[in-house]
Amino acid sequence: MFSIQSFIDEKRQQQEGMPVVMGILNVTPDSFSDGGQFVSSSAVERQVLSMLAAGADVIDVGGESTRPGAKKVALTEELERVIPVIEWIKKRFDTVISIDTYKTEVMQEAVNYGAQLINDVNALQADGAIAVAVNSGVSVCLMHKQGEFSSMQEAPFYNDVLVDVQGFLLERAHCCEAQGMAKNKIILDPGFGFGKTLAHNEELFQNLEVLTALSYPVLVGVSRKRMIADILNGATVLERVSGSVAAAVLAVLKGVNMVRVHDVKETVDALNVTMRLI
Ligand code: 8Y7
Numbered sequence: 001m002f003s004i005q006s007f008i009d010e011k012r013q014q015q016e017g018m019p020v021v022m023g024i025l026n027v028t029p030d031s032f033s034d035g036g037q038f039v040s041s042s043a044v045e046r047q048v049l050s051m052l053a054a055g056a057d058v059i060d061v062g063g064e065s066t067r068p069g070a071k072k073v074a075l076t077e078e079l080e081r082v083i084p085v086i087e088w089i090k091k092r093f094d095t096v097i098s099i100d101t102y103k104t105e106v107m108q109e110a111v112n113y114g115a116q117l118i119n120d121v122n123a124l125q126a127d128g129a130i131a132v133a134v135n136s137g138v139s140v141c142l143m144h145k146q147g148e149f150s151s152m153q154e155a156p157f158y159n160d161v162l163v164d165v166q167g168f169l170l171e172r173a174h175c176c177e178a179q180g181m182a183k184n185k186i187i188l189d190p191g192f193g194f195g196k197t198l199a200h201n202e203e204l205f206q207n208l209e210v211l212t213a214l215s216y217p218v219l220v221g222v223s224r225k226r227m228i229a230d231i232l233n234g235a236t237v238l239e240r241v242s243g244s245v246a247a248a249v250l251a252v253l254k255g256v257n258m259v260r261v262h263d264v265k266e267t268v269d270a271l272n273v274t275m276r277l278i
Contacts, residue, residue: 002138004258017278018272020058022060023060041084061100062101083110124175130179140181142189144164144168189219209255222247
């Protein structure tokens with residue numbers, strides 16, 4: 001049993017204004033933002049230690065890159081990447097582990113090994129995915145995306161991006177609840193960059209209240225993304241850190257409850273200073 005809403009409430013009680021910080025752990029050789037530097041297990045372990053020391057509340061373990069054009073990973077390969085890492089973290093730390101996957105089998109296995117949050121960029125649309133979450137009592141992040149990974153950035157189109165994203169996420173949340181999921185186990189995410197132009201991303205970010213005004217917590221992930229680079233005239237991945245931190249802080253000031261970031265130390269420092277001086 002794990003309620004993301006209760007976890008968010010506990011964090012806020014400890015420290016006024018502070019969101020839950022999810023640190024990104026990519027266990028993929030082709031992950032764009034770390035160039036695969038975390039594939040060897042000792043490097044993965046160092047990254048976990050450094051994110052926890054910097055104040056990450058949740059470690060998001062992902063074995064398949066979902067960036068536009070990334071290669072698909074076979075089920076067995078994905079399991080071989082993520083399960084040993086989950087086991088290793090679980091044995092040593094009592095942090096919350098999130099599994100970043102859209103595959104039902106990976107969700108089930110990760111939950112068996114102690115993952116408490118399913119972070120699914122496909123919003124649990126795979127067969128059996130909702131049942132895995134309901135039967136195990138874990139929480140879920142439902143994210144919006146338009147189209148398929150390989151082609152989602154080719155020609156994103158919306159009549160109204162705010163209405164479409166809000167409507168989709170509410171529909172998925174209601175679908176989960178209809179299958180027995182408690183409402184306090186659901187967090188919503190607009191899915192920045194997933195089938196969205198820079199203009200769509202900007203409109204969504206500027207109007208985050210279309211999600212924060214609903215009765216679910218909200219997660220935002222913009223860390224090191226293309227949208228940050230586009231605003232910063234093509235900044236390289238490592239040149240996107242300050243912009244990513246600014247966006248994370250602004251998201252929290254706009255009422256977002258959880259941020260998904262690569263640069264945990266930089267983000268937590270910025271949030272701490274912000275919450276003291278606000
Ligand atoms: C997001 C995500 C990615 C996001 C949630 C990247 C797995 C691309 N982005 N999950 N995953 N929200 N919930 O740049 O925005 O990290 S992968």
